[in-house]
Amino acid sequence: xxxxxxxxxxxxxxxxxxxxxxxxxxxxxxxxxxxxxxxxxxxxxxxxxxxxxxxxxxxxxxxxxxxxxxxxxxxxxxxxxxxxxxxxxxxxxxxxxxxxxxxxxxxxxxxxxxxxxxxxxxxxxxxxxxxxxxxxxxxxxxxxxxxxxxxxxxxxxxxxxxxxxxxxxxxxxxxxxxxxxxxxxxxxxxxxxxxxxxxxxxxxxxxxxxxxxxxxxxxxxxxxxxxxxxxxxxxxxxxxxxxxxxxxxxxxxxxxxxx
Amino acid sequence: xxxxxxxxxxxxxxxxxxxxxxxxxxxxxxxxxxxxxxxxxxxxxxxxxxxxxxxxxxxxxxxxxxxxxxxxxxxxxxxxxxxxxxxxxxxxxxxxxxxxxxxxxxxxxxxxxxxxxxxxxxxxxxxxxxxxxxxxxxxxxxxxxxxxxxxxxxxxxxxxxxxxxxxxxxxxxxxxxxxxxxxxxxxxxxxxxxxxxxxxxxxxxxxxxxxxxxxxxxxxxxxxxxxxxxxxxxxxxxxxxxxxxxxxxxxxxxxxxxx
Numbered sequence: 001x002x003x004x005x006x007x008x009x010x011x012x013x014x015x016x017x018x019x020x021x022x023x024x025x026x027x028x029x030x031x032x033x034x035x036x037x038x039x040x041x042x043x044x045x046x047x048x049x050x051x052x053x054x055x056x057x058x059x060x061x062x063x064x065x066x067x068x069x070x071x072x073x074x075x076x077x078x079x080x081x082x083x084x085x086x087x088x089x090x091x092x093x094x095x096x097x098x099x100x101x102x103x104x105x106x107x108x109x110x111x112x113x114x115x116x117x118x119x120x121x122x123x124x125x126x127x128x129x130x131x132x133x134x135x136x137x138x139x140x141x142x143x144x145x146x147x148x149x150x151x152x153x154x155x156x157x158x159x160x161x162x163x164x165x166x167x168x169x170x171x172x173x174x175x176x177x178x179x180x181x182x183x184x185x186x187x188x189x190x191x192x193x194x195x196x197x198x199x200x201x202x203x204x205x206x207x208x209x210x211x212x213x214x215x216x217x218x219x220x221x222x223x224x225x226x227x228x229x230x231x232x233x234x235x236x237x238x239x240x241x242x243x244x245x246x247x248x249x250x251x252x253x254x255x256x257x258x259x
Numbered sequence: 260x261x262x263x264x265x266x267x268x269x270x271x272x273x274x275x276x277x278x279x280x281x282x283x284x285x286x287x288x289x290x291x292x293x294x295x296x297x298x299x300x301x302x303x304x305x306x307x308x309x310x311x312x313x314x315x316x317x318x319x320x321x322x323x324x325x326x327x328x329x330x331x332x333x334x335x336x337x338x339x340x341x342x343x344x345x346x347x348x349x350x351x352x353x354x355x356x357x358x359x360x361x362x363x364x365x366x367x368x369x370x371x372x373x374x375x376x377x378x379x380x381x382x383x384x385x386x387x388x389x390x391x392x393x394x395x396x397x398x399x400x401x402x403x404x405x406x407x408x409x410x411x412x413x414x415x416x417x418x419x420x421x422x423x424x425x426x427x428x429x430x431x432x433x434x435x436x437x438x439x440x441x442x443x444x445x446x447x448x449x450x451x452x453x454x455x456x457x458x459x460x461x462x463x464x465x466x467x468x469x470x471x472x473x474x475x476x477x478x479x480x481x482x483x484x485x486x487x488x489x490x491x492x493x494x495x496x497x498x499x500x501x502x503x504x505x506x507x508x509x510x511x512x513x514x515x516x517x518x
Binding site for chain 2: 016019088
């Protein structure tokens, strides 16, 4: 974050690599979409209004398709491309994007403000990107949620004046909730059955650990209502043995995607 | 460029790849320096005061050395690291840097404002990076100018209210002068003997086509003095057959480093 001319500028930079963040044979138009949308999701989590992006583009196989996807996603979110650079290099394609936004509310929401007694909320279901990824690999079924995630910019701006803490779920609900808990110095107790799924119930455990859905995870004072339909999935507790509890117990295994 | 809160924000993004912009076996501390300094040079050419940088870092061989160099260059220019991302990928290392600055003068200088009759100026000699590159490859002699270029931030800010056009010379004096000429709709006539060299006279032709010195190339109205010692190297003419003339003739061969 940067203060300039009385405004708070919110800045994000994400790098994505073929084989790590996207499949090497994925449609470059979808890669462009995801690169932009994930950065805009970071802005959404800060309640920021996007001002523009800068692209660092390593030339790849189908640069025309990338440009088409870039044009689509920038038009969809009405965000200008302010600059960038291209580079030719061997090896896995590496892409970088910087997004700039203007904070719409001060203080700017962070993951560090959750208070004991707050309710824990989630904007929508998890597991959609997971199902989409499987569909993409199987070349059968609906893969849109994985290929073209949504940045919840309007929701983030609406929530910014209300929340005590907020972040986007990029690496898995349990992992990101544990990060919010650690940053806030609290424990977060989640009610498994209250967490909405966009996949079969049998995959609930997996879906709680899968990222890429870019839902907003946020905390509100107990008595405060959410201004749009969302899901109340838990409560903030005094710091205890585990940063995140699922139905009263520390969840086992990997909590999400560490990278 | 971006208007926010009554300020003009100047934004640059450069990507650098091993084997293209730096030698694969170069000290990563020098690579970090160059990545930052070249972006700050873009800000210098706009008369902007740096506010911070964001880094997209593909993990390489000696990440600790890169971090040392990054710390050095950021401390040297008193610029904060505002954010960034790291990524692990195979193949040539690709690095990206976004730099943000605050315009200190409006309108912000561009390469497009040179006027017929203006004098053409250069802050300092060309050929230093060329000699430095040879020294680095030969592992003998002084390679500092190539490894650790200087961003002329103070000069850029001092010039911003005075110039009709300004840019940094990154790809070769003749090539960059031709770009300024094209953007301004003029011809630029250079006097070869007036161009200061940091290499033997025998290499003048080469030095005029070598980039990486990051001198500022600028135009001033004929009667206006430069506020610090600099070199008057030519004059802006009505648009003619060639965008750039060297001693009255269109220079032959490659004008600089095209990439």
